[in-house]
Amino acid sequence: MKKVKVLFLITAVMVTLVIAGCGVVVDVPITPATGSIRICTNSPSIYGTLYVDNSNWGVIDGANVVGTSCLGGTLTFGRTYLVEVVDYSFGTGSYCCRYITPQYSGQVFWLP
Structure with a gap:
């Protein structure tokens, strides 16, 4: 009878330890933050x-002759983007290129 009680006690302790060691982990993907940024230039040669x-x-x-010197849009923070300005009207090619990595909403990037 004593062996049965000891065996029952050991079993109860083992089951308790196994249950205590188990947990539920809810894996929810983190949605990347997005926000608005602006890209500007004050160089008359960029069109x-x-x-x-x-x-x-x-x-x-x-x-500021035919367009605006700043344009805005929504991007994902922490991601790197390629920025380029293409001018086909004069056949002169393009301003190329700059990489930007937005960090916060309202950030302004300047094209030289």
Whole structure:
């Protein structure tokens, strides 16, 4: 009878230790933060279509003649993007290239 009690006690302790060591981990993917940024230029030699990772953001114009000197959009923070300005109107090619990595909403990047 004593052996049965000892065996029962050891079994109860082992089951308790196994249950205490087990836990449930909920693995939820972290959604990357996004926010608005601006890309600007004050260089009159920069004119054309602004592309951010091949996505057209509109016409940017450092001289403010036919476009605006700043364009904005929404990007993911911490990710690196390729920025280029393509000017096909004069056949002169493009301003190429700059990499940007946004860190916070409202950040402004300047094209020289």
